[in-house]
Amino acid sequence: xxxxxxxxxxxxxxxxxxxxxxxxxxxxxxxxxxxxxxxxxxxxxxxxxxxxxxxxxxxxxxxxxxxxxxxxxxxxxxxxxxxxxxxxxxxxxxxxxxxxxxxxxxxxxx
Amino acid sequence: xxxxxxxxxxxxxxxxxxxxxxxxxxxxxxxxxxxxxxxxxxxxxxxxxxxxxxxxxxxxxxxxxxxxxxxxxxxxxxxxxxxxxxxxxxxxxxxxxxxxxxxxxxxxxxxxxxxxx
Numbered sequence: 001x002x003x004x005x006x007x008x009x010x011x012x013x014x015x016x017x018x019x020x021x022x023x024x025x026x027x028x029x030x031x032x033x034x035x036x037x038x039x040x041x042x043x044x045x046x047x048x049x050x051x052x053x054x055x056x057x058x059x060x061x062x063x064x065x066x067x068x069x070x071x072x073x074x075x076x077x078x079x080x081x082x083x084x085x086x087x088x089x090x091x092x093x094x095x096x097x098x099x100x101x102x103x104x105x106x107x108x109x110x
Numbered sequence: 111x112x113x114x115x116x117x118x119x120x121x122x123x124x125x126x127x128x129x130x131x132x133x134x135x136x137x138x139x140x141x142x143x144x145x146x147x148x149x150x151x152x153x154x155x156x157x158x159x160x161x162x163x164x165x166x167x168x169x170x171x172x173x174x175x176x177x178x179x180x181x182x183x184x185x186x187x188x189x190x191x192x193x194x195x196x197x198x199x200x201x202x203x204x205x206x207x208x209x210x211x212x213x214x215x216x217x218x219x220x221x222x223x224x225x226x227x
Contacts, residue, residue, distance in 0.1 A: 035212050037155070044205060044217035045147075045155065056211065088155050090214065098171045099145075099157035099213070 003028065004089055004102035011108040012079045020105045022072045022089035028100060032092045034072040036065055039086045048087075049074060076107070084109045112136040112216045114206045119221030126196050126225070132189040132206030132218055140164065140184045143209035146191045148202035149220075158204070159191065174200075196225045 005023045012018045022034065036049040047056055049065035052072065062077040072091075076083055089102040118130040130146070146158040159170045159180035168180050179192040189206055203220040210216070 035214065037214065039155075044219055045214070046217075047212045047215050050211045050213075050215075054211070056215070090155075090157070092213075096172065098169060099160075101155040101157065104154040 002103045003093060003096070003100045004091065006087075006089060006102040006105045008103070009106045009108065011110055013110045014079055014081065016079045017075060017077045018079055018083075018107060019076075020074045020087050020089075020107070022074075022102045024070050024072075024091060024100075026070060027095035028070075028091045028093040029067065029072055030070040031094060034065065034067055034089055034091045036072075036074045037088045037090065038083075039088065041085070045088065079109055081109050083107055112208065114208065114216060114218035116204065116206050116218045116221035119204065119223045121224045121226065122196055123227050124197060124225055127192070127194045128196065128223060130191040130193065130204055130206075130221060130223070132191075134187045134189065134206075134208070137208070138184075139182055139187050139189060139208075143213070144180075144182065144189045145207040145209060145214060146180060146189075147205045147207055147214065147217075148200075148223075149205070150199075150202040153202075156202075160209070161189070193223070196223075198225050201225045 033051045037045040039045040052067040053065045093100045113135045115133045145160045161180045177195045205220045206218040207214045208216040
């Protein structure tokens with residue numbers, strides 16, 4: 001059973017809003033910051049969100065992150081074709097004493 | 111410009127050893143925590159190991175503990191991952207990653223390790 005659970009897929013039409021969830025527990029999301037990464041096909045992952053809701057420079061504000069209790073989510077507004085990629089959440093897990101990645105969500109732009 | 115270039119990936123038999131290198135440029139690795147993250151073909155991301163600024167603290171995922179060792183060479187500005195007792199399930203692309211805010215801010219392009227007889 002995965003430590004961090006994400007839906008395997010999400011989709012939307014251009015311009016729509018898509019939300020990806022990341023469900024964890026008290027030993028990880030419940031006590032530490034969550035980050036989000038985008039991975040385009042054949043490329044290395046890219047940091048989108050850190051410390052739950054902070055965007056690095058260069059990441060557009062149509063991407064946003066939030067956290068509540070033992071769950072976190074990434075929202076993509078104004079969906080574009082270039083958003084088609086895999087998305088992962090990650091957080092430190094105190095019980096495992098290591099970082100854990102979510103199971104990943106493939107976003108498709110219809 | 112921050113650059114991370116991994117090398118050392120290869121085809122190795124089960125039980126064998128391999129050392130991965132990650133040459134950093136544009137910054138000094140001694141000023142950052144550094145990590146290795148891997149991705150098996152068609153699968154998700156898995157954190158492997160991390161090392162602190164002076165190399166005195168290392169942490170490894172349970173699946174590699176006792177078999178893998180992360181280290182750094184400050185004069186060469188290079189990160190290493192020594193992998194021993196390799197198993198088929200260690201087959202993956204291994205990424206070198208700089209920890210700034212993310213914790214995984216800057217990534218290399220990855221190097222492929224294949225464990226097979």
